[in-house]
Amino acid sequence: MAERISDAEHAVMEVLWDDSPLTAQDVAERVDPARGWSAATVKTLLGRLLAKEAVRHDVDGRRYLYSPAVQREEYVEGESRRLIDRLFGGRLTPLVAHLAERDALTEQDITEIEALLRELKQ
Amino acid sequence: MAERISDAEHAVMEVLWDDSPLTAQDVAERVDPARGWSAATVKTLLGRLLAKEAVRHDVDGRRYLYSPAVQREEYVEGESRRLIDRLFGGRLTPLVAHLAERDALTEQDITEIEALLRELKQ
DNA sequence: CTGGCATGATTACACCTGTAGTCGATAGGA
């Protein structure tokens, strides 16, 4: 469980998180075209994700219908935690401070986050 | 320039960001003991970081004194951006929301971030 | 002066990753 999902594999997961179950061909058609992948590449990635138990497949005749076996939430949580632990000593505040300094926060971002935090305090 | 710094290499960079210049041996002694690395491993990583031009070395007799060639700020910026782009469509708010939902924010975090945002608005 | 030790360079090697081609089976059309 929970073997690390690589970057290329992640692109496949995004397709399945968006809609599933899908055949390998469906996935190949929907995956980010910027990748420029052949259908064979997508099949390989699906195979690896199966081996990692990050997706499952239901048999439909002689093909598979793939679905995510890990939730996006779960993946996002892991990746976020990893980054924040590695770079910010596990604290979110320095990340926000960092982005703020780099002008990476718009006025709207700030307002949204403030509203969010206000809700949290109740 | 700016070839990707791997995870193991990052552990070495942290040592140099904390204090530099250092000899290879110094680095080996200070690197996170949890890694359990032999001195040889640290030397390999320093060599690779040199090749990537992420560190530079000044010659000191027959040894090197290593220093970072990329700033921590720069690295942190790149990694943060990468994550936020990949997982949150480039926006910070969903990240904060996400962590909030997962109870990953303490009362103190919230207070600190609020104070930070208040300052930003001025 | 000489031998051993420290140091960077070179080499090693298995596993992961990105990218894709080939193979064997099979379902569906002619």
Add this chain to the structure above:
DNA sequence: TCCTATCGACTACAGGTGTAATCATGCCAG
């Protein structure tokens, strides 16, 4: 019934990564 298009499985292969041993060289102690 038989051929072919399709599908997953298997194979391929170069480059990156984690982890480390070995090699060559030059400095210092004896």
